[in-house]
Amino acid sequence: MTTTATSTVTSASNSSALTQLQRLEAESMHIFRETASEGERPVLLFSGGKDSVVMLHLAAKAFWPCPIPFPVLHVDTGHNFPEVLDFRNRTAERLKVRLEVASVQDYIDDGRLSERPDGTRNPLQTVPLLDAITDGRHDVVYGGARRDEEKARAKERIISLRDEFGQWNPRDQRPELWSLYNTRHRPGEHVRVFPLSNWTELDIWRYIAAENIELPPLYYAHERDVILRDGMLLAVGEYVTPRDGEDIERRTVRYRTVGDMSCTGAVESPAANAEDVLAEVATSTLTERGATRADDRMSEAAMEDRKREGYF
Amino acid sequence: MSVDTRGSLLRIATAGSVDDGKSTLVGRLLHDTKNILVDQLEAIERVSQARGLDSADLALLTDGLRAEREQGITIDVAYRYFATPARNFILADCPGHVQYTRNTVTGASTADALIILVDVEHGIVEQTRRHLAVAALLGVPHLIVALNKIDLVPDAEQRFAQLNSDLHELADQFGVLALQTIPISALRGDNVAEKSPNTPWYEGPSLLEWLETLPDSAELTQSERFAFPVQTVLRPQSAAVDPELVDYRGYAGQIAAGTVRVGGTVTVQPAGRQTTVEGIDLAGQPLEVAVAGQSVTLRLSDQIDITRGDLISGVDTGAEPSQSVEAVVCWLDEKPLHEGQRVLLKHTTRVVRGIVGSIDGRLNLDSLSAESVDSFGLNDIGRITVRVAEPIFGTGYTQSHALGSFLLIDPQTGRTQAAGMIQDDSVETPGVLGSLKAEHGDWRI
Incomplete structure (x- = not known):
């Protein structure tokens, strides 16, 4: 981990009033140190998406100058953007963390999972994720979810207990008092920990800009062949081919979230760096998931249902 | 927006x-x-x-x-x-x-x-x-x-x-x-x-x-006396790390209250030793001063045995070691509280075993007076005494929320059972907390 002297988040720290970003950063570092100290075998869920990148950056800061004291786990749907996988591998190498990969494709190949009729693989991630947690005997699992993302997520605690089936019970959550976190659990259970709970999308982008954090290139404007489907711009490629009546167009786009190529939409944008994106996000009239995630449009309770089953 | x-x-x-x-x-x-x-x-x-x-x-x-x-x-x-x-x-x-x-x-x-x-x-x-x-x-x-x-x-x-x-x-x-x-x-x-x-x-x-x-309210906490519960000790010993850092030994935590400066004198509990702050690091960036709310790593001048759960504080923080914790609690579990019950008590970054010594009264919200009971049910508010196996270093909640608050955790289920606020009867405290004070064995409100 190298920390640049130009970090604007920390350079203001000699003034007595902490900025919003300083408070959020400090809270996240506190959460990492607290839960990694109490847990036996933590693991961090790392997709290469901006939230998990920021989360990993904060973990590196929390334990500097020691290496991050846990591995990272990626649940690979098999439909990921190649530039994200490349970024994932490079980042793990740079930070010297062990990368574990749970492959949805393997599950489909040997019949443990079958492809959905709509071709979307995001809901299929739950089983490989839970198996990887069980096999790795991970008792503390870090996720990059933010409460501002979605209504069911807004109800999630920072420390969220999962039973041995990986299930979340929203009606029986532990009260979370002061900054005293309770990570106790019984054998077979684990806790999900969300260090970015209190960050908004805007905070994430401000932090990326302030800390000069590298992201996969597709977060910034680039030209790409896309088709318009269900109101979303989907990248044409191995997993998305034009249907009747759909035309391939070349447009300047970027992604607001990174997920499956088959269901993550791009937005038209000329934003070429973090500052540009920041300006764009601040004036956006759509939520990031509303704009670009087909999987969240399935039903009013789509996210809650997936979370109950043990999804991220 | x-x-x-x-x-x-x-x-x-x-x-x-x-x-x-x-x-x-x-x-x-x-x-x-x-x-x-x-x-x-x-x-x-x-x-x-x-x-x-x-x-x-x-x-x-x-x-x-x-x-x-x-x-x-x-x-x-x-x-x-x-x-x-x-x-x-x-x-x-x-x-x-x-x-x-x-x-x-x-x-x-x-x-x-x-x-x-x-x-x-x-x-x-x-x-x-x-x-x-x-x-x-x-x-x-x-x-x-x-x-x-x-x-x-x-x-x-x-x-x-x-x-x-x-x-x-x-x-x-x-x-x-x-x-x-x-x-x-x-x-x-x-x-x-x-x-x-x-x-x-x-x-x-x-x-x-x-x-x-x-x-x-964040700035109010900064004017309190310095308190820094140690979360973890950072000692990079692996070859992967910069050779200049081989001897690095830092104490990581979030400043719970007050301000700390390089060169300042601090007390370490439970070691009971005084030393000076040699350096303050925020992920590789050295700071001269750090304030309440910041997550930093402190380096100290003397080699002292310090582990997670210890407290580095200003010399005058007033956190005294105690194995008998008197507190007002909000009971949050469906399983009731009884005298003699075994609990885990989480105070700052320290988790200790405890036994509920006595239930000293429950607040009646209608009469606004204390009543004598044998147990607390869900949502009850009242005063108890907990004996703990190892000392904690706390103050009254009204002096410092950070050093005066704790959780009670069920050792069996791991559930969070109570929010606790330490009472220091030697200090005059306004309002309900002060009123829930034992006087001649009775409670007044």
Whole structure:
């Protein structure tokens, strides 16, 4: 981990009033140190998406100058953007963390999972994720979810207990008092920990800009062949081919979230760096998931249902 | 949406009874501050139409769980994030049912300001008293009572005046220091974001105006004496690390209170040693000074045996080792509390085994007096003594929230059973906490 002297988040720290970003950063570092100290075998869920990148950056800061004291786990749907996988591998190498990969494709190949009729693989991630947690005997699992993302997520605690089936019970959550976190659990259970709970999308982008954090290139404007489907711009490629009546167009786009190529939409944008994106996000009239995630449009309770089953 | 990057952050919590219109108020705040995006508004308009409503039901913005939408109630704390040109807000929307009081305690424990909703048609109810007690117990710096549905009563001005006077009297009894009452209509938006022409007799601020001008409590903590519970010891010993750092030994934590400077003298507990601060690091960046709220790593001049759970503090912090903890607790578990019960006590970064030595009384919210009981049930508030296997280094909660607060955890299930606030009877404390003091074996209030 190298920390640049130009970090604007920390350079203001000699003034007595902490900025919003300083408070959020400090809270996240506190959460990492607290839960990694109490847990036996933590693991961090790392997709290469901006939230998990920021989360990993904060973990590196929390334990500097020691290496991050846990591995990272990626649940690979098999439909990921190649530039994200490349970024994932490079980042793990740079930070010297062990990368574990749970492959949805393997599950489909040997019949443990079958492809959905709509071709979307995001809901299929739950089983490989839970198996990887069980096999790795991970008792503390870090996720990059933010409460501002979605209504069911807004109800999630920072420390969220999962039973041995990986299930979340929203009606029986532990009260979370002061900054005293309770990570106790019984054998077979684990806790999900969300260090970015209190960050908004805007905070994430401000932090990326302030800390000069590298992201996969597709977060910034680039030209790409896309088709318009269900109101979303989907990248044409191995997993998305034009249907009747759909035309391939070349447009300047970027992604607001990174997920499956088959269901993550791009937005038209000329934003070429973090500052540009920041300006764009601040004036956006759509939520990031509303704009670009087909999987969240399935039903009013789509996210809650997936979370109950043990999804991220 | 416009946000000042350096803008301050205010944490607020809401509490009220069922059907007081809390979710509607939160939805109204988000809506009137233009923090609802087009797709969110379209989604609730769709659902509202499907249910045959004339206008968008703003409560749908926060009721995120299926059961909540089905039953039309809020079940769990929902956290909301919104911003105005003046300030950023984190809002914990806490449900109203009595069985969810623990969620109010949760929300209030981190809140700079608590908004209690009262339906003016119903007036002050048991939940109002309970929420006032919680606010006083947890020492929430600012309390606001929003008198909702003011548009539904014919004699609004008189009704407001009466409730305002009753609430101030009650707040005085509980020792609430700062109370602001605001007549609102969450449904119509009266006095929520802007002053309403419908209540010309009300001269105070709108709810949002009030929230935008409240002082942020974070800076108050900075003036307290320095306290730094150690979370972990950082000693890079692997070859992967920079050879210059081979001898690095740092103590990582978040500054719970006060300020620390390089060269300053500190005390280490339980070692009982004094030393000086050699360096302060924030992930590789050296700092001269660090303040409450910052997560940093301290390097000390002397080699002292320090582990997770130890306390580095200013020499005058007043944290004394104690193996008998007297405290007021809010009982949050369905499983009742009995004398002799074994618990885990989490105080700062230290978890110790304990036994509940005695139950010293329970607060009766109707009579506002202490009563003698053998056990506590869910939502009870009262005083207990816990004996712990190893000393903790605490102060009274009113002196320092960071060093005066703890959790009780069930060793078997791991559930969080109680929020505890240490009582220091040698210090005069205002309000409910001070009143719940044992005097000649009795409790007075």
